Amino acid sequence: MGEEGLTDVVAVYSPSPPTTGVVDWETPLNALLQRIPERRTLLVGDFNLHSREWMPGRRYYHVGATKLRRLAEQWDMELLTEADAGTYINPRGEDTTIDLAWATQGGWARYKGSPELRGSDHLPQLASIGGRPYEYSTGGTKLNWKLMDREKVAAAAGTLPVAAGLDTKEGLDTYVDKLTDAIWEIGKKSTPECKGGTPRNEWWSPEIGALVKEAARLSDRYRRLKTPESKG
16 A cells, blocks of 8 residues: 555545535545545545535535535645536536545646536546546447346356456556456447437438537536636
């Protein structure tokens, strides 16, 4: 433990407190407060908390956000996510910043904002570790996860590689590559590909597709800059 260059990544989903004035509620933050990281750590997740620190323009705040702030201080962390980044798109009201990324102090991690990916009302967050950003791709084979055969997945789960060699950086990288490849193979065998071909709507065209992508790009830009000029 504590090897130079290794990083722990902690992913969290924390339910919202029942009311804005509640300090103690059922949340994984309670368990994390009982731990002290042994090496540099990236803490990411949906925390469902409003705070002046990351949402300065909000009308109300959760007192329970002090629990997350206490955890950050205990783990010696800095907030990577920009204030008012708008990580949750609320179709019924104001966008909020409840998906956050924290990192151990030291400047080894960088916040890269939200890549132009769609599919959820929670925008994906991109961070780089050690100056090397994760390379994501929107192309390649796309699988129709709604039609996934869960029985095939369960049957194939036994073929996943056994964890081994995780005590070194090289061993960990090798195992992650093997595990990722195995999961992808299971996905391809249990899930049909998305069908291409003629769109269902006769009015759809490549030009409209390009306009939709451009609208998404400008929407992300406006959300990041939050100035009247960025609408143009």
